[in-house]
Amino acid sequence: MNRRHLIAAGLALAVFSTPTFAQNAEKPKLTLGVGGKPLLYYLPLTVAEKKGYFKEQGLDVEINDFGGGAKSLQALVGGSVDVVTGAYEHTIRMQAKGQDIRAVIELGRFPGIVIAARKDLAGKVKSAADFKGLKIGVTAPGSSTALTAQYAMVKAGLKATDAPIIGVGGGASAVAAMKQGQVDLISHLDPVISKLEADGDITTLIDTRTEAGTKGLFGGANPAAVLYLKADFAEKNPVTTQKLVNALMKSLKWLETAKPEDVADLVPAEYHLGDKPLYLRAVKNSLESYSRTGISTPDAMKSMYDSLKLLDPELAKSDVDLSKTFIDSFAKKAGAGS
Structure with missing residues (x-):
């Protein structure tokens, strides 16, 4: 078995062996990077923060908001943040460069752009x-x-x-x-x-806020925002990783039944851009885009990879194993309510 297989096997064992709620996080205080937190693209993160879902899991999460997703990725690579809520495509790009960065939960199933x-x-x-x-x-x-x-x-x-x-x-x-x-x-x-x-x-x-618009541009569904991290972080901190995913999964479940008014009342007032009725309309436009399962499908991941190959000459001849871009065991366990 190579190192990646060992990591996957070890993570699976750690995730499914002991109830996570009963365990203490290896790293209860951690830093999360995001690029544009007020954007509805990242709404599940704000929900987890404002509803206290991270604290319920025993986590103290400091959120650093950068000017864009590329900057939060740089922060992860440089070591100034532990995890990132960012675009799924970054995991493909980093795998192509030989850097083992993986998503652990899907937050958005359509780009919303x-x-x-x-x-x-x-x-x-x-x-x-x-x-x-x-x-x-x-x-x-x-x-x-x-x-x-x-x-x-x-x-x-x-x-x-x-x-x-x-x-x-x-x-x-x-x-x-x-x-x-x-x-x-x-x-x-x-x-x-x-x-x-x-x-x-x-x-x-x-x-691409809707399924029809996403298919019109990309030809299929495209994973959008995810929580991603270095694979060795998940390997060393499986309980912490599970607790992060648990909190974000709870956000996704809340958003499934939330009304735009619930969201507007929850987020900071400055997110409304000075126009609360407008924000309500924006939330209504975006609710369809959030993930229902927390897991990207193989077809959706391939759609994203195909679009990147078309766009980026460096990726055109790459051969990324997409199963290495997403560890789905954490989201599966969170979805089961463990």
Whole structure:
């Protein structure tokens, strides 16, 4: 057996041997990185924090909010955070580079990303084929918002480098960038998109908040936000990892029956971007996108990998074993209510 098989076997034994609630976490105080916490993409994390689900598990989780998902990945690789809530695609990219980073629970089953043009460009920009030379605002270069815009361009026959990618952050700064004309297009998430839509600032071109929109761009479901970590963290801290997954699974279950009003009342007021009715609409638009099982399907993982291969020349000839990108035993146990 090679090291990866030993890790998998050891994790399975640790996960299924002893009830996790009865065990103490090996690392009860830990740091979690996220890129744009107010975004609805990461709502399950905020739910776990505000509902006290981490504390129920005996965990003290310090959340560091970075400017975008690529920055939180850098923090994990550099060792300044223990775990990350970020895009699933990062696990594929890191596996291709020989770094054993894996997801342990799926939070979003659809990307929830919308690509839109400034309203005054509506007549000129009708599809991704028209993006050449236009400035595209994203949370941060290298993040899932940037990759989705670049994938749309490549699929439309352009090159990923045909339009400049501009980082505009995750909240009010992104709204301001579009309103002030700093960017021509935006590839972003709710509530930013719903705010711009309601104010009449944008024309939506691609919408992956729904299953139909996701299939329209990617041809199938695509895992979105996950909790990911270094495999050796899960190996050394299986109880801690299980407790993190337990808390996030409880968030997903809460979101299955939550009303938009419940969510709006739970999150910090600044998440509403100064417009609570608008935030309610954004939540309603996004509730379909959250994972129901916490586990990405093989078909969905392959869909993501295929899109990355098309987009990134470095991945085009790669051969990533997708089973190594996701440890599903933690989510299975959490889903069973152990």
